[in-house]
Amino acid sequence: MRLKASDAAMTRAFNASLVAEHGLTVNDFEVLRRLSLEAEGRMRRVDLAQVVSLTPSGITRLLDGLEQAGLVCKDVCTEDARVTYARITPEGRSTLLAAAESHLVALEEIFAERFSSEEVEALGELLGRLPGAADGDAQCVG
């Protein structure tokens, strides 16, 4: 199986180019992507943590970085003073788009050149059964 090993190598490769070209880690990218798909481009930090499989503290630090870079900002929640939203900024959206252009294309290539679309589908379905694979999975960056 070697799920871990193959993934590690691949993730590293993607990370390297993302970092080099846009200063984003794969997780940064994924966070921006998830935020961009939300209504109002924002999410509670806990929920964000869950969808990208990080701990709350991990999300805090990741968002610290994105915030310093001006790609996300905090929103307060009026109904619950404990929660703070992470919201993607316009700059966040534009660097997401820029990064997506190369990153998603690279990803697409990797898969296109070794799987048929049915196989991609099958692979996605199988992996989706794994614990932690949670839920929905919108593909685009629109």
Place this chain on the structure above:
Amino acid sequence: MRLKASDAAMTRAFNASLVAEHGLTVNDFEVLRRLSLEAEGRMRRVDLAQVVSLTPSGITRLLDGLEQAGLVCKDVCTEDARVTYARITPEGRSTLLAAAESHLVALEEIFAERFSSEEVEALGELLGRLPGAADGDAQCVG
């Protein structure tokens, strides 16, 4: 797809129990397992790095830990003074066996309860096409 996310969560879970029960990380385990499958239970460090998808420095540090724990030791190479082998010790083998008992069973359970054996096979084949998925993949722990 969420290859990364699901894997991260799963790896973390496995890691936690391995560490708690045997003081091994998933990578420690995998290294011991690979070594145990080799003739004379040893491997050059570079090769080991490759099969577990670590960099040479990563392997150095990982083996440092295993060596301190007495689970592996160094062997010199008589033909090439640059290389040093990592060899699994008898203690290494016994803790590997102990860890395998719970770890492999846990792994087996995860898969058995959500995939048929054909599906496991299919999944393995598909993932095997990914870059970094290299090669052979003996499943047992000797």
Place this chain on the structure above:
DNA sequence: GTGGTAATGTTGACTGCGCAAGCAAACGTA
């Protein structure tokens, strides 16, 4: 109200690991 428990988020200490740089041995080529 007052107490107890749960949920959200942050911080400090730590770990695993990559990268860049270095050293030593080996392998050219001349």
Place this chain on the structure above:
DNA sequence: TACGTTTGCTTGCGCAGTCAACATTACCAC
């Protein structure tokens, strides 16, 4: 023989992310 290049491995430094502990706020009993 000498010199440049490659290969194997280690070390210094930094980063991402975990865990444990904590502070707030919310919810729920009474």
